[in-house]
Amino acid sequence: xxxxxxxxxxxxxxxxxxxxxxxxxxxxxxxxxxxxxxxxxxxxxxxxxxxxxxxxxxxxxxxxxxxxxxxxxxxxxxxxxxxxxxxxxxxxxxxxxxxxxxxxxxxxxxxxxxxxxxx
Amino acid sequence: xxxxxxxxxxxxxxxxxxxxxxxxxxxxxxxxxxxxxxxxxxxxxxxxxxxxxxxxxxxxxxxxxxxxxxxxxxxxxxxxxxxxxxxxxxxxxxxxxxxxxxxxxxxx
Numbered sequence: 727x728x729x730x731x732x733x734x735x736x737x738x739x740x741x742x743x744x745x746x747x748x749x750x751x752x753x754x755x756x757x758x759x760x761x762x763x764x765x766x767x768x769x770x771x772x773x774x775x776x777x778x779x780x781x782x783x784x785x786x787x788x789x790x791x792x793x794x795x796x797x798x799x800x801x802x803x804x805x806x807x808x809x810x811x812x813x814x815x816x817x818x819x820x821x822x823x824x825x826x827x828x829x830x831x832x833x834x835x836x837x838x839x840x841x842x843x844x845x
Numbered sequence: 846x847x848x849x850x851x852x853x854x855x856x857x858x859x860x861x862x863x864x865x866x867x868x869x870x871x872x873x874x875x876x877x878x879x880x881x882x883x884x885x886x887x888x889x890x891x892x893x894x895x896x897x898x899x900x901x902x903x904x905x906x907x908x909x910x911x912x913x914x915x916x917x918x919x920x921x922x923x924x925x926x927x928x929x930x931x932x933x934x935x936x937x938x939x940x941x942x943x944x945x946x947x948x949x950x951x952x953x
Contacts (some may be wrong), residue, residue, distance in 0.1 A: 757939070758942060771942055774941070781939065782940050832881070
C-alpha cells in the first residue's frame, strides 16, 4: 500500500484479555519495527524484523508480548493477559533494509498507531 | 542510563528566534542519526538525517560529534509552524532508538 496501515486504530479491552495488533507495511519495505509510546514520551523500541526474521526482541517488556511476521509482510503484535499498564499507543514503522549511512534506506515511515486501553 | 537522552523542555521561544537542541547517545557503535518531528496526536515523521560533516536543510542545521557522542539541531528564524516535539533518533546495528523528545513551542 501507499503507507503503513495499522489496525485497529482504537482498542478497548478488559484486563486479562488477549489483544492482537496488526501492521501492514509499505510494499517492498524489508524492515518492520514495533514501538510503544506513552503520552509525553518518545517511542520505546519493542522489536524489529528483517523480512520474516525477528532480529531483536530485547524491548519486549515481558513474555506476555510477542510478535510475528510469518511471510515477511504483515506483522502482528500480540499481548496476552493484558494489564492496565499495557495501555499505550502502539506504533509500527517500516523501512528499506539498511544499506549505508546517508542512503535513506533506514528511514522509518510510521503508521497512525493503535491506541490500546485496558480497563 | 538511557540509550538516547534529550532535554524534554519545553522550550518556549518567540517567532523569529533561533533555538538549539542537543541529544546524547550511549552506544559508540551507533552508525546513523536522525531528527524526527512529531506533532500532537500524530505519528513521528523524518525531519532530517544527520551526517558526520554536518548538514543543513533550509532553516534547519544538524551536527554530529562522534567523539562526544552528541547530536544537535539548530532552527533559525523559527516559525509558528515549528511548534512540535523533536525526537533524536540513533541507529545502532539496525536497532533504531528514539529519545524522549524535546517540546518546542513558538509564540507570536
